Amino acid sequence: MTTPLGPLARLAAALEHLSGTIDARALEGDAGTSWTARLLAKGPDAAAGKIAEEGNELAEAVIRESDDNVASEAADVIYHLMVGLRARGVPLDAVAAKLEARQGTSGLAEKAARKE
Numbered sequence: 001m002t003t004p005l006g007p008l009a010r011l012a013a014a015l016e017h018l019s020g021t022i023d024a025r026a027l028e029g030d031a032g033t034s035w036t037a038r039l040l041a042k043g044p045d046a047a048a049g050k051i052a053e054e055g056n057e058l059a060e061a062v063i064r065e066s067d068d069n070v071a072s073e074a075a076d077v078i079y080h081l082m083v084g085l086r087a088r089g090v091p092l093d094a095v096a097a098k099l100e101a102r103q104g105t106s107g108l109a110e111k112a113a114r115k116e
């Protein structure tokens, strides 16, 4: 019997799959049949617009919508974030490195250090 994946492992697997799909669309996607290819063809500005739009929709959902809508809007943000990173050529590794570098540093301490 296989052990079911925990939520973070499921998310990591989904992101891995999505990342591969976005890379494939960037290399040989058809803007006529693929939203990802269409967005990438328009360049980073188009992805940035969708990140902002979906971010607002997620914020609205967090404030006043159902748990299911929050999850759905969060998925939209993650997808468009990944397309934006691909449009800019910023590798996921670079984002991972930022998160890793912040581990163990309080957000409040980091903010205070910026003001010095």
Ligand SMILES: N=c1c2ncn([C@@H]3O[C@H](COP(=O)(O)OP(=O)(O)OP(=O)(O)O)[C@@H](O)[C@H]3O)c2ncn1[C@@H]1O[C@H](COP(=O)(O)O)[C@@H](O)[C@H]1O
Binding pocket: 018, 021, 025, 033, 034, 035, 036, 037, 075, 076, 079
């Ligand atoms: N996760 C997503 C995903 N999330 C959202 N979207 C699309 O993003 C678009 C914009 O979402 P909105 O909710 O803003 O829709 P809208 O209001 O009609 O958008 P506008 O046209 O008004 O900007 C819609 O067409 C959604 O279907 C996504 N499109 C693709 N993916 C993933 O990417 C894969 C490849 O998709 P294609 O590139 O389209 O083949 C898919 O199999 C999915 O795994």
